[in-house]
Amino acid sequence: MILYRYILRLHIGPFLFSFFTLILIFLLQFLMKYIDQLIGKGLDVWVIIELIVLNLAWIVVLAVPMSVLIAVLMAFGGLSANNEVTVMKSSGVSLYKMMLPVLIVSFLITWLLIIFNNEVLPDANHRLKVLMIDIHRKKPTLTLNPGIFSTDVTGYAILVRKTHEHTNEFEDATIYNYSDPMKQIVITAKKGRISFTPDYKKLIMDLENGEIHEQDAENKNIYRIVKYEKYRVVMEVQGFGFERSSGNAFQRGDRELSAKDMLRIVDSLRNIQRKIYESLNSIALTNFKNPFEGKTILPTSFYQRPRVDSVSDYEAMVSASQKLISLNAILKNYITQIEYYDRSIDAYMVEVHKKYAIPFACVVFVLVGAPLGMMARRGNFGVAASLSLAFFLFYWACLIGGEKLADRDILSPFLSMWIANFVVGTLGIYLTIRMGKESMIIDWYSIKEIIPPRIKTWLGIPEEEILTDRYAR
Template identity: 85%
Template sequence: MILYRYILRAHIGPFFFSFFALILIFLLQFLMKYIDQLIGKGLGFWVIAELIVLNLAWIIVLAVPMSVLVAVLMAFGGLSANNEVTVMKSSGISLYKMMFPVFIASIVIALLLIVFNNKVLPDANHRLKVLMIDIHRKKPTLTLNPGIFSTDIPGYAIIVRKTYEHTNEFEDATIYNNSDPGKQIVITAKRGKISFTPDYRKLIMDLENGEIHEQDMENKNLYRVVKYAKYRVVMEVEGFGFERSSDNAFQRGDRELSAGDMLRIVDSLKNIQKKIYESLNSIALTNLKNPFYGRTIMSSSFYQPAVQDSVSDYEALITSSQKLISLNAIIKNHLTQIEYYNRSIDAYMVEVHKKYAIPFACVVFVLVGAPLGMMARRGNFGVAASLSLFFFLFYWACLIGGEKLADRDLLSPFLSMWIANFVVGALGVYLTIRMGKEAMIIDWYRIKEIMPRRVKTWLGIPEEEEILTDRYAR
């Protein structure tokens, strides 16, 4: 037990270091992607904080398996570099016993991640979708640029010659009021100040020293000019205030449901499909010819036998052809519905398997990470990140590509989500068995010859003489 605790303790630091590093990377990627949609919206601190917290849900799901792989590579690489693995093997402790506590810990992490995927992630994704819709619906804060017409407010066109950003004041303003089709109103002002009501539903412009020009559009001879010292214009506006929608305002998608909820939806879709198939069978038995017995089982209403009168004969043929066209349309409609429900079922099943396949990657990455870490004999983050990069790219490429193939019904949802685990797991089992029988190492000397100096420095690969010393010392 002391040895198990020592091995697990060697994983804790690298795991949390890589975990928080990956969270930071994903958050930066998210902010860079959506920064243009958030800037200028006038969002409060707590709204931005909630947006970041809700995004942490899906980030955690991706970061945990990746952190497990990096931690296993760093931990076993460090143990191997310090010759602690050699000491353990000489004491009669096999590679399988060294991996046992880490393997159990990965199973526990995978189970906790499955619970997280079904309890926390769906609600977080749904609240995130509602929040993003509310943010997109909010208009940017009103800005008046000198010399440029602003048409953000429906029915009004505003132009100013000079603005004061810190006081919301302006000079030499002209306001064209087109809200009333029967009148044309132009308001000028030497100075003014702009503000919103507390609920952001109305815009208030306090104007000073100006004129109001009003002309009746039906009677062009009616023209009125009013001079004022102070005048207030109140405009009805929408979308400038941030309004929150309720969590039930929008229907949940497949990524906003737990596995149990999606399986119930799949059962209901299969029941609908079953009824469509029964309807098709009924149509076939009623109107189609049985090829095995060579007899027509068409109903009398569909097929009308020809009579001696040629006019009636043509009418019967026309009626039969019309019914054939109608029957063809009905069958095509049924087949289209079946195909639609098949795609819907595949989409839900992909998400169901994804909720279990990604957590299981924690176990798979232990199988492949432990022998690779021992072979690398390097316990720094650079080597662990470089070795794990290939598996990350392969794994996520399989998930994304598998999801696309499953949505097109070219691959089963189960295989599309689990194929990466099968391939990486098989490689991990092979490397574990090979490493358990014989000591294998990565020849950094060969790799160093084709690497640029900057890459070697980042990976922590020593210079040539150090590699030769380490190589021949073993």
């Protein structure tokens, strides 16, 4: 038990370090992608914090398996580099016993991640979608550029000649009011000040020293001019305030549902398909009969033409052709519906299997990470990060490619999501068995010759250390 605790303790530090590093990288990638949609919106700080927290849900799902792989590579690489593996083997501790506590913990992490995928992730994804829709719906804060008409407020066109950057004041304004179609109103002002009500539903413009020109749209002879010293214009606005939608305002997609909910939807879709097939069978039994049964108008050979001896025979032929055209349209409609439900079922089943396949990668990465770390004989972060990145890119490419193949009905949803686990797991079992029988060490000297100097420095592989390993062997 002391040995097991020691091995597990070696994994805690690298796991936490890589976990928080990956979260930071994914968050930066998200902010760089959506920063242009957030800047200038005038969003509250708590809205930005909520947006980041909600994005942490899908980031955790990706970061945990990759952190497990990095931690296993660094821990077993450090054990091998310090010759602790040799000491353990000489004491009768096999590689399988060394991996046993890590495998048990990986199964525990897999179970917790499955619960997270079904209980936390769907609600977080749904709230994130609603929040992003609300953010996109919010207009930027109203800005008045000198000499340019602003039409951000519905029913108004606002032109100012001069603005003050540090205040909400402006000078020489002209406001065209189109809110009332029966009147044409033009308001001028020497100076003014603009502000919003606390709920951002109304725009207030306090004007000074100007005129109001009003003309009736029906009677052009009625024209009124009013001079004022102070005048307030209140405009109804929409979208300038951040308004939250209710949680049930939008229908949930497949990534916003738990596996149980999606399986329930799949069962209902299959019931609909079953009813369509029953309708097809009834149509086949009632309509696919010989309309000329008992008649001799049909040709007996390829070179003969149909015989039409009476008007009734001709009407039977016309009726049969129309019936066949109608049946063809009905069959095409049913086939289209079946194909649509097949695609929907595959899409839901892909997400169901993904909720279990990605967490199970923690176990798979332990199988492949432990022997690889011992073969590499290096416990630094650069080597572990590079090896784990290569495996995770392969794993993620298999997931994306499998999803595309499942959508095209080339692979089943189960195989498309689990094929990466099968491939990496098989490789891990093979490497584990080989490492349990003999010593396999990666030839860093051969790899060094094809690695560019900058990457070699980033990986933390000194030139003299590589040469020392080469001659030591």
